[in-house]
Amino acid sequence: MLAPIFIFGLTSIGIYLARVGREGLHPSALAGAMRDVLESLGLGVLFLLVNLVVGAAIVLGVRSLS
Numbered sequence: 001m002l003a004p005i006f007i008f009g010l011t012s013i014g015i016y017l018a019r020v021g022r023e024g025l026h027p028s029a030l031a032g033a034m035r036d037v038l039e040s041l042g043l044g045v046l047f048l049l050v051n052l053v054v055g056a057a058i059v060l061g062v063r064s065l066s
Contacts (some may be wrong), residue, residue, distance in 0.1 A: 019025045 020027060031057065
């Protein structure tokens with residue numbers, strides 16, 4: 001169960017170290033990138049929830065009419 005999380009963590013750390021070491025990326029740039037990723041993820045979850053609520057309302061509305 002923890003294997004995918006462990007693999008994801010190892011690959012993320014490896015890519016981070018490669019980018020910082022080889023390309024001279026500043027570690028402070030990671031904070032901005034993570035903020036953008038979390039913002040996008042949050043918006044995606046929000047849209048998913050709104051779509052589920054609207055879909056459920058439509059299904060229940062059609063069921064009550066028929």
